[in-house]
Amino acid sequence: MRSLDFAELRIPLTSIRTGQSEFNFETKNPELEPGVGRRFPDVIRIAAKVTTVGNDFLLDLQVNSLGEFNCDRCGTLFHQKIQGKIHTLFTFQADEADVEDDDVRLLERGTVEIDLQRDVIDALVLAVPAKTICQKSCKGLCPQCGVNLNEVTCQCKTEENDPRWDALRQLKPDN
Ligand SMILES: [Zn+2]
Ligand SMILES: [Zn+2]
Known part of the structure; x- marks a missing residue:
């Protein structure tokens, strides 16, 4: 070649x-x-x-x-x-x-x-x-503290994990 x-x-x-x-x-x-x-x-x-x-x-x-x-x-x-x-x-x-x-x-x-x-x-x-x-299977970065979730587990609770936020979001207008 x-x-x-x-x-x-x-x-x-x-x-x-x-x-x-x-x-x-x-x-x-x-x-x-x-x-x-x-x-x-x-x-x-x-x-x-x-x-x-x-x-x-x-x-x-x-x-x-x-x-x-x-x-x-x-x-x-x-x-x-x-x-x-x-x-x-x-x-x-x-x-x-x-x-x-x-x-x-x-x-x-x-x-x-x-x-x-x-x-x-x-x-x-x-x-x-x-x-x-x-x-x-990449887990990405924690949206709150920014650590690489493939390497570290952080203590942050993301909104997505907490169903109570869903209820709150529905009460507020989108923007
Ligand atoms: Zn990745
Ligand atoms: Zn975090």
């Missing part, structure tokens, strides 16, 4: 045969958009299958890596395996790429390679679950 810098993730068009060609790379440290709130600090393994369709190129991309996330419930940093897949059609024909479609990408005239950077990031980010939870 070829090891490349993230910015070098490109497939020269001359290396794509008519029919199907496969490329395997590994890379590290993608530059994610700031504020994405997730990191992929480990090696990223990339399997790229390119199928020629007339003069176009259909890319089937599969990426595997380890995501680093903060648990949505307790805030703890944890790692989770991520596997993402994405399909993109690269075309020189402007009318095909005209549609507002992320799956179709226009290659400018004279382009000599397919750049994989954006698709690799998209595949990884799309594969991240909407909620990142360190473990199914």
